[in-house]
Amino acid sequence: xxxxxxxxEGFPFLGISREARAASASRPFDSKKNVWVPxxxxxxxxxxxxxxxxxxxxxxxxxxxxxxxxxxxxxxKY
Numbered sequence: 688x689x690x691x692x693x694x695x696e697g698f699p700f701l702g703i704s705r706e707a708r709a710a711s712a713s714r715p716f717d718s719k720k721n722v723w724v725p726x727x728x729x730x731x732x733x734x735x736x737x738x739x740x741x742x743x744x745x746x747x748x749x750x751x752x753x754x755x756x757x758x759x760x761x762x763x764k765y
Contacts, residue, residue: 724748724756
């Protein structure tokens with residue numbers, strides 16, 4: 688198998704470039720602040736928690752919009 692898969696015409700639809708992958712891997716991630724929230728256009732988008740008031744959470748999405756959503760933490764029992 689050739690290591691030049693990025694030259695394949697279908698690659699933009701199936702994967703991300705090495706540069707994009709490296710940029711994504713170098714971003715900091717905090718499991719207490721970074722979340723996924725529902726989005727009408729994209730299904731779910733990455734977001735960062737800004738504030739919590741009761742069961743309402745205000746987040747800033749990767750699109751730059753501020754959204755208030757209901758907190759949905761699941762308690763896992765083992």
